[in-house]
Amino acid sequence: MSVDTTEKTTHPPDGPGRGPLIARWIVAGPLVLIASILVMAGMTVWFPEGAAGINHLAFPLLLFPAIWALLFFYALLDARPWRAGAVILALAVANGIPVVSALQTMMQGGAQ
Amino acid sequence: MIKLSQERTRRLIAVHGWSAVVCGLFLYVVVLTGAVAVLVHEIGAWSVGGSKVAEPMAVPMDATLRTLAQQVPEAQREDVSLFANAAGELVVFFHTHQLNPATGNMEDFGTLMDVDPRSGEVLRSREGYGGEVFNAGPGDALDRFIVDLHVNLHLPDPWGLYATGILxxxxxxxxISGLLIHRHLIKDAFVAPRPSGALLQKKDRHVLAGTWGLVFGFVLAFTGSFFSFATALGLPLVAITAFGGDQVAAIETLVGAPAASDDTPAPMANLDAMHERSAREAGSVPLFTSVAHWGRADSQVLVFHSPAEGQLTGTSNLFDGASGEFLGVKPxxxxxxxxxxxxxxxxxPLHFGNFAGLLSKIVWVCLGLAMCYVTITGLQLWLQRREHDPLWQRLAGSVEVVAYGTPIALAGAAHAFFLSYGRADTHLWVASGFIGFSILSILVGLVLPRAALHRTLAGCLGALLVLLPLTRMLLGGTPWAAALATGNGVVVAMDMVMVLSGVICARVAAGLRWMPRFAAPLPGAAT
Structure with missing residues (x-):
């Protein structure tokens, strides 16, 4: 196995000060956790249902640990934590829209 | 070979180390109890002196079930669950579904009976919600305690599942970080511990055990966090997004929608004939049977089987409850x-290691124990590199106390089970035994100097394990001859495992270095 993922940077990747370090903690910690939960929930909308009509329900549950690990190591290994944060945030927002919409519908139904 | 920049490697090493330091001891408890829980059926059978009948679910039970159905309130005859416990008794749960005010969820409510499969006599009966009556029998105490410790650390739902999921x-x-930072994966799999110094030797052993257990560790972590999060977090969220919060609808879609409702009364077909047909189809005796809508025209019987010879997964066969017709295999x-x-x-199968009988279970236990070794040696390496920092050295003592204290407490819980079985509340005694021996281990850790801690705790563990078969038999447990005569070789095998494990611990206590040592790093040991 030979995977060369050598970082090509001309400046210190985390930059001066503790800002990038704190940013990486926030991105790899709470943001990744929230994003992976939203991706799991949002997947039910865009994942193919399959012949039995259950793949869009089963695979999000099955893949949750993999989604979290993938996002966590991306946040950890990306040279720029802010870029990783932006990508993960975009992913969270895109998958969070159907979740929020379903929640609103559910609450409206409950209120009526 | 995986090449990473210095900066990325530094980050990975930091995450690898800090994650172990923050969660390592809890992870050790979960992995150790998981390795023990792989043998949960064997431990259950051993604790109650073996099974009354070799295959309780293969014994004719149709007539018994019909008699029992007349003894429960009509409302509870809606569904019936049927399986065998470790003592070889039939467990029959007649139940309906209703809102549990304590949890706010729809739950099974009914009467659960432990039945002698030979005579049909009801040995014990209890009424309540599923969570209250299942595994609440006196013989279930030891194996359930171990499983619950592994699954949720005995924390309330859903927090326990969240905790083990995070672990x-x-x-x-x-x-994953271990895989990425090991630059020579193949070479690491055959590394010989260097004799040049304690730290290098420990590092080599950690790398060796970690490399061989890497795939297993990954599989275990992946499947374990799936099991923890799927029901506690995943299913409610999936139900919100796809079904507007209706978890019942989500479950019905996942398990397959039930047949069209028809509450016309209809006599049940013969369950024994259905079990016989199902066993022929699946190639193994039934493991669990679920009867939906007992005594109705729309009744369905689902029979679950463990994997047959050469199969990785089990099967479920569906029958028409009223006609007894085989409807096919149910995914x-x-x-x-x-x-x-x-x-x-x-x-x-990947998490429980039960796909190839006892052989795969033993492999899973060994790999689980290797993971425990990797966790503890990883922590010790971290601490050994910080041996001059008093703060870190306080943690060093607790590593040893937890490493030995957890199995000591488990062995103590088993002693407490035998002391109380048939005499007192086994569930209370098992929990008290575990807590009592945990406190005792902590006190030993606080009182003794670190140099004497390792041998003392290993000696205590060895003594407790060696004494277990004696405690079992002296307090009325099945003797070896009787166990072998009734086909309960598992009782004898488990006794021998306890004695053998105890002897290994005793040799470690005597300083004979027969197995990896969980010795705390001593000042000056690093090179």
Missing amino acids: GLVMLVAA SLGTVPSAGTVAFDLMG
């Missing part, structure tokens, strides 16, 4: 086979 993710991080998810079903079916 699973931490293990996933440790496995575990949905109504027709799919990729989701295959992936879901693989999770259990």
Whole structure:
């Protein structure tokens, strides 16, 4: 196995000060956790249902640990934590829209 | 070989180390109890002196079930669950579904009976919600305590599942970061511990055990966090997004929608004939039977089987409850086979290691114990590099106390079980035994100097394990001759495992270095 993922940077990747370090903690910690939960929930909308009509329900549950690990190591290994944060945030927002919409519908139904 | 920049490697090493330091001891408890829980059926059978009948679910039970059905309130005859416990008794749960005010959820409510499969006599009966009556029998205490400690650390739902799920993710991080920072994976698999110094030797052993257990650690962490999060977090969220919060609808879609409702009274077909046909189809005796809508025209009987010879996963056969007609194999998810079903079916065998009988279970136990060794040696390496910092050295003592204290407390819980079985509340005694021996281990850790701690705790563990078969038999447990005569070789085998493990611990206590030592790093040991 030979995977060369050598970082090509001309400046210190985390930059001066503790800002990038704190940013990486926030991105790899709470943001990744929230994003992976939203991706799991949002997947039910865009994942193919399959012949039995259950793949869009089963695979999000099955893949949750993999989604979290993938996002966590991306946040950890990306040279720029802010870029990783932006990508993960975009992913969270895109998958969070159907979740929020379903929640609103559910609450409206409950209120009526 | 995986090449990473210095900066990325530094970050990975930091995550690998800090994740172990923050969660390592809890992870050790979960992995150790998981390794023990692989043998939960064997431990259950051993604790109650073996099974009354070799295959309780293969014994004719149709007449018994019909008699029992007349003894429960009509409302509770809606559904029936049927399986065998470790003592070889039939467990029959007549139940309906109603809102549990304590949890706010729809739950099974009914009467659970432990029945002698030979005579049909009801040995014990209890009424309540599923969570209250299941595994609440006196013989269930020891194995359930171990399983619950592994699954939720005995914390209330859903917090216990969240905690073990997070520990699973931490293990996933440790496995993946370990893979990435090991630059020579193949070479590491055959590394010989260097005799040049304690730290290098310990590092080599950690790398060796970690490399061989890498795939297993990954599989265990992945499937473990799936099991923890799927029901506690995943299912409610999926139900919100796809079904507007209706978890019942989500479950019905996942397990396959029930047949059209028809509450016309209709006599049940012969269950023994259905079990016989199901066993022929599956190639193994039934493991669990679920009867939906007992005594109605729309009744369905679902018979679950463990994997047959040469199969990785078990099967479920569906029957028409009123006519007894075989309706076909029922996929575990949905109504027709799919990729989701295959992936879901693989999770259990991969996590529990029960796909090839006792052989795969033993392999899973050994790999689980190797993971425990990796966790503890990883922590010790971290601490050994910080041996001059008093703060870190306080943690060093607790590593040893937890490493030995957890199995000591488990062995103490087993002694407490034998002391109380048939005499007192076994569930209370097992929990008290575990807590009592945990406190005792902590006190030993506080009182003794670190140099004497390792041998003392190893000696205590060895003594407790060696004494277990004696305690069992002296307090009325099945003797070896009787166990062998009734086909309960598992009782004898488990006794021998306890004695053998105890002897190994005793040799470690005597300083004979027969197995990896969980010795705390002593000042000056690093080179």
